[in-house]
Amino acid sequence: MPNEGSFEASLKRSNAIRADFAENPGKYRMLTGDRPTGRLHLGHYFGSIMHRVQMQNAGIDSMVLIADYQVITDRDTTANIQDNVYNMVMDYIAAGIDPEKTVIYTHSAVPACNQLMLPFLSLVTEAELLRNPTVKAEMEASGHELTGLLLTYPVHQACDILFCKANVVPVGKDQLPHIEVTRKIARTFNNRYGQVFPEPEGILSDAIEIPGLDGRKMSKSYGNSIMLGATEEETAKLIKKSKTDGERRITFDRENRPGVSALLTTAALCTGRTEIEIAEEIGDAGAGALKKYVTESVNAFLAPHRERRRELERDLDYIKDVLHEGNKRANEIANATLDEVREAMGMVY
Structure with missing residues (x-):
């Protein structure tokens, strides 16, 4: 016992x-x-x-x-x-x-x-x-x-x-x-x-532990976080700067590809899909396509939150x-x- x-x-x-x-x-x-x-x-x-x-x-x-x-x-x-x-x-x-x-x-x-x-x-x-x-x-x-x-x-x-x-x-x-x-x-x-x-x-x-854009834990002190109140442009800029690796094909491997995998997890959470499903869809399109997909997924997910937040900011x-x-x-x-x-x-x- x-x-x-x-x-x-x-x-x-x-x-x-x-x-x-x-x-x-x-x-x-x-x-x-x-x-x-x-x-x-x-x-x-x-x-x-x-x-x-x-x-x-x-x-x-x-x-x-x-x-x-x-x-x-x-x-x-x-x-x-x-x-x-x-x-x-x-x-x-x-x-x-x-x-x-x-x-x-x-x-x-x-x-x-x-x-x-x-x-x-x-x-x-x-x-x-x-x-x-x-x-x-x-x-x-x-x-x-x-x-x-x-x-x-x-x-x-x-x-x-x-x-x-x-x-x-x-x-x-x-x-x-x-x-x-x-x-x-x-x-x-x-x-x-x-x-x-x-x-x-x-x-x-x-x-699950939410990874930051560098594969480490998402944390304000690491500067790897997507803020809920950030604008679409700020979010896009942050995701664009995130580190990936030299491999063109996108695969989900948290241990060996932390940057790519962190982006896949972020997109998965925001879309309700799995990391592997997203990785297979992007395939050989590379990191640029992955970052574009993640940016669109995050901004679509946060759009209602940000709209409500803007109303609150005015009051x-x-x-x-x-x-x-x-x-x-x-x-x-x-x-x-x-x-x-x-x-x-x-x-x-």
Whole structure:
């Protein structure tokens, strides 16, 4: 029998919950979110946003966090953060996240959520935090010294999940250690002070990793991303510059032909076809024909999103209203949870 914290056990629980979504959506509250470090790209859409919209539309109570405080875990500046936040909200709504059904809010606007850090920090050890693979990876990627905020990043995420008593959190395999920290914090708090929090489950996405235009993971920091809000011309220029190889015949071989294969995967996701089918169709027409096909596929797929986004860009007051309403609702939930925590801890005076 697999260990409760193992990937196999997590996958088994995730699959059981996903199967139950259609039957009992009202049993679940989903929390998910992004750091506003730049614009959202196609990898974000296929990797997470698309699935959030599906869960929202299935009737699952949904909350989407714009984690502005978490920007400074590994960065020395908050330059452009307001612009990034507003653009993130535009892309969310353009992609189908409905503010009438989903609470969209920002970290820094919900003090009671962040106040949970104090009791939660008492429930984890330094060794547990240092073992977290995501903390190590973030530290190495940033080249920073280990700050207190980066070290306690998993605890901050536990606050995000538990303040609203979310019981499902969409994650990739690499984020499961964060869920285990959150489950441990909830369990320890409940055992020590009384039942307040659910133990959330990570819902493992079946989405493939979206390659960037150079075959590496699509990432803002690599400059290999197709932004959701980019123009058709910007998209065409980016795809035209992408690296392929010297072979004329187009084939799908992710390991040996990463550039060509990344373009094929991008086109496949946008058209619903397979990479092999597209490769066979292009055949000996070469990289130029492939790039033309990818450009047309991406621009056709993103056309409705971009049209909705342009409408939202003309109404910044609406975007601000969405955030204000989301922040108001998140604060109501956070204040109620913090009151429960104080009551459980005997700190009501």
